Amino acid sequence: MAARSDAAPARWRRPFLAWLDGIEKGWAIPLLIVGFAAIWLLFLVIAYLSGDLHPDVLETWSVGRSFAWGNAKHPPLMGWVARVWTLVFPLTDWSFQLMAMTNAAVALWAVDLIARRFVRGDKRAVVLLLLMLLPAYQFHAQRFNANAVLLAIWPLATYCFLRSFETRQIKWAAAAGALAAIAMLGKYYSVFLVGSFVFAAVCHSQRRLFFGSWAPWVSALVGLVVLAPHIDWLATTGATPFEYAMAAHGGRGFWLSIQEACMFLVGIAAICSLPALSWILIAESRLKRFPADFRAMNSGLWLLFLVCAGTVGFPPIVAVAFGTDMASLWAMQGLFLIGILVVCGASYPIERFYTVNLAVLVIGMALVAVTVAAPVHAFYRNAHGYEERRNFYRLAALELTRRWHQVSSSPLPAVSGDDSLALATAFYSPDHPRYRRPFALQYQWGWAAMCFSDEEVCSAWIRNVRATAPNSIRFDFDVAGSLWGRPGVSAKIAAVMVLPGDGKAH
Numbered sequence: 001m002a003a004r005s006d007a008a009p010a011r012w013r014r015p016f017l018a019w020l021d022g023i024e025k026g027w028a029i030p031l032l033i034v035g036f037a038a039i040w041l042l043f044l045v046i047a048y049l050s051g052d053l054h055p056d057v058l059e060t061w062s063v064g065r066s067f068a069w070g071n072a073k074h075p076p077l078m079g080w081v082a083r084v085w086t087l088v089f090p091l092t093d094w095s096f097q098l099m100a101m102t103n104a105a106v107a108l109w110a111v112d113l114i115a116r117r118f119v120r121g122d123k124r125a126v127v128l129l130l131l132m133l134l135p136a137y138q139f140h141a142q143r144f145n146a147n148a149v150l151l152a153i154w155p156l157a158t159y160c161f162l163r164s165f166e167t168r169q170i171k172w173a174a175a176a177g178a179l180a181a182i183a184m185l186g187k188y189y190s191v192f193l194v195g196s197f198v199f200a201a202v203c204h205s206q207r208r209l210f211f212g213s214w215a216p217w218v219s220a221l222v223g224l225v226v227l228a229p230h231i232d233w234l235a236t237t238g239a240t241p242f243e244y245a246m247a248a249h250g251g252r253g254f255w256l257s258i259q260e261a262c263m264f265l266v267g268i269a270a271i272c273s274l275p276a277l278s279w280i281l282i283a284e285s286r287l288k289r290f291p292a293d294f295r296a297m298n299s300g301l302w303l304l305f306l307v308c309a310g311t312v313g314f315p316p317i318v319a320v321a322f323g324t325d326m327a328s329l330w331a332m333q334g335l336f337l338i339g340i341l342v343v344c345g346a347s348y349p350i351e352r353f354y355t356v357n358l359a360v361l362v363i364g365m366a367l368v369a370v371t372v373a374a375p376v377h378a379f380y381r382n383a384h385g386y387e388e389r390r391n392f393y394r395l396a397a398l399e400l401t402r403r404w405h406q407v408s409s410s411p412l413p414a415v416s417g418d419d420s421l422a423l424a425t426a427f428y429s430p431d432h433p434r435y436r437r438p439f440a441l442q443y444q445w446g447w448a449a450m451c452f453s454d455e456e457v458c459s460a461w462i463r464n465v466r467a468t469a470p471n472s473i474r475f476d477f478d479v480a481g482s483l484w485g486r487p488g489v490s491a492k493i494a495a496v497m498v499l500p501g502d503g504k505a506h
Contacts, residue, residue: 002353009352016356023121029112032128037105039366040138044097046374050382050483051390056145057096058393058423061086062435065426069233072240074146076230077186081149091427097142103152104141108132110155111336114162117300118344122355126282127343129358130275133365136332146187150333153183154193158307158337161197161219165204165303168213177219181226188245189330192318194223196310200303252323260325261316267328268312272338278361279342282354286346293347301345308337382481382488389452391481392491393424399477400448400495401429407473408499410446417449418458421493425450445471446500453492462496472498 009017022028063071064079064086071079082099089095108128115127131137141148157179164172180197183190201210210216234241252260280287297305311334319326343350385391404412411431415422416438425448426435436447438461449465451458453476466474474496481488 002351005353006351013356016359017352019359020122020125020352020355023124029124029128030109032125033105033108033112036108036132036137036362036366037101039370040104041094041097041101043138043366043370043374044101044142045094046370047377048093048097048381048390049378050481050488051386052393052424053093053096053427054143054390055388055420055423056143057100058420058427060145061091061096062423062426065434069229070237070241073244074187074241075185077153077182078144078146078149082144091432096144100142100144100148101138103144103148104137107141107151107155107333107336108137110152110159111340113159114155114304114336115340115344117162118298118340122350122352123343123346126350126355126358127339129355129362130278130339130343131336132362133275133278134271134332134335136271136335140329140332147189147330147333149186150183150190153179153186154190154333155336157183157193158304161307162300162303164215164219165201165206165210166300168210168215170214170218173215173218174222177222178226180219181223184227185230187330188241189315192311192314193307193334195314196307199310199314200306203306204299204303206299246324249324250322252319252325254320254323257320257323257325261319264316264319264326264328264331265312268331268335271328271332272335275339278358282350282358283346283348286348289347293345296347297345301341304337305341308334308341311337378483379486382483382486385481385489388420389491390420391489392479392493393421394428395479395481396421396450396493397425397428399479399493400425400450400497401431403473403475403477403495404431404448404497407497408446410500412448413500414444414447415449416447417462417495418451418455421450421452445498448495448497450493450495453494459494462494465496465498469496469498472496 005013019028019031022031059073060078061082062079063074063076064081064083067080067083068076070076081103082096085095085099089098108131111131112124112128115124119127136151141151157176160172160176160179163169164176176197180190180194183193201207201216204210311331315326315331318324381391400415401412412425412429412433413431414436415425415429415433416436419437422435426433433448438449438458449462451462453459462474466472474494476492476494478490478492480490
């Protein structure tokens with residue numbers, strides 16, 4: 001069937017064939033990536049009409065408001081990216097959704113940089129199309145945080161490491177060291193990528209040539225130089241991100257950590273199931289060539305296989321050794337290696353019949369997502385709400401700001417209380433107050449806080465503030481969402497305002 005279709009393709013296939021002809025001409029892959037980012041951006045805009053930005057995204061922006069070499073929870077890269085982005089784009093939902101999909105597009109472009117080292121033409125498209133079936137480059141990417149910021153950094157660092165290992169040139173060695181360090185500034189989980197680079201270099205048959213050159217030492221030196229300010233920040237601030245990581249993810253017993261390690265691997269398998277099924281349908285009986293293809297893998301692909309083995313194998317080992325949890329979600333930025341290895345390692349060509357079918361599947365899923373799933377999701381969430389209560393962020397922020405200006409002539413300087421509401425107020429309020437954690441402001445003047453009324457701990461803290469701060473105002477208000485005239489879910493908010501020195505409570 002594939003041979004007949006390639007010999008005499010149906011009329012509807014001809015535009016796809018023309019697109020595939022443009023891969024080596026330089027325009028087809030950029031068109032694929034830009035089209036993917038554009039259609040999934042449209043999905044995000046429609047699907048989240050009834051909800052505001054995710055708290056992770058709001059935290060990312062809040063962290064980046066002030067330049068620093070670290071913060072209490074994560075390394076600083078995510079905040080830096082958000083800060084630079086908002087120097088050009090406005091503080092709106094669509095702007096941050098565009099940032100998320102731009103990050104995904106750069107990630108796919110970086111993957112293609114690696115793939116073109118080994119294959120030409122249609123197989124380059126197949127690598128990207130298979131990856132576009134993963135949830136990493138749209139659903140995971142839209143929650144721009146310390147995990148999502150690695151989507152582009154990991155393949156870029158891997159590409160530079162590959163070039164450094166192959167050429168042993170100083171420029172590629174420096175680039176590999178710098179990008180590996182930048183990955184660490186994104187999330188400390190990137191230590192598994194750095195460790196995998198070392199593991200791959202040590203286990204590769206050309207290790208003597210590599211370690212006998214300047215390349216690994218230049219990479220190490222440049223990486224340390226890039227990381228030096230952050231290391232100094234850690235030393236002078238007590239390494240609070242490590243304390244947060246251990247408090248949030250440590251303390252698991254041996255058998256629980258074994259379970260976490262197994263679930264990590266099962267989760268990766270589940271995430272890769274749709275691309276894997278698609279590849280099985282493409283390869284069919286040719287899958288039996290896999291052992292021979294694996295043994296015949298060239299030097300560059302073998303290096304990438306060793307990197308892949310490290311990024312998949314080291315996390316569960318560490319989870320068991322240190323008694324931590326290990327979410328498979330954290331591994332998504334490294335799954336591109338599997339796609340490259342499977343497609344580029346195949347010794348047989350892929351008939352265009354299959355490539356076109358795969359493209360139709362990817363495009364069809366995206367179109368169904370935009371035209372059906374996105375509006376259904378928006379209406380459903382308007383009626384039933386989000387787990388994070390994202391329906392109310394903007395409404396609560398604007399109402400708190402309005403109440404503040406009724407009693408004070410100065411802008412709202414700081415906000416606290418429930419983390420998600422406080423981060424949302426910092427973003428959505430026209431005053432853009434500084435976010436502060438609860439209990440950090442109760443002995444200061446000039447701030448406000450909000451909680452959902454059914455959150456007893458936070459509400460009790462607000463009642464205590466009202467009882468101990470004489471220049472404060474305590475009030476409740478209701479917020480209710482709507483979508484295209486249809487009423488949505490509602491919530492009750494408890495709030496307190498501690499006025500500045502010149503404020504007058506009434």
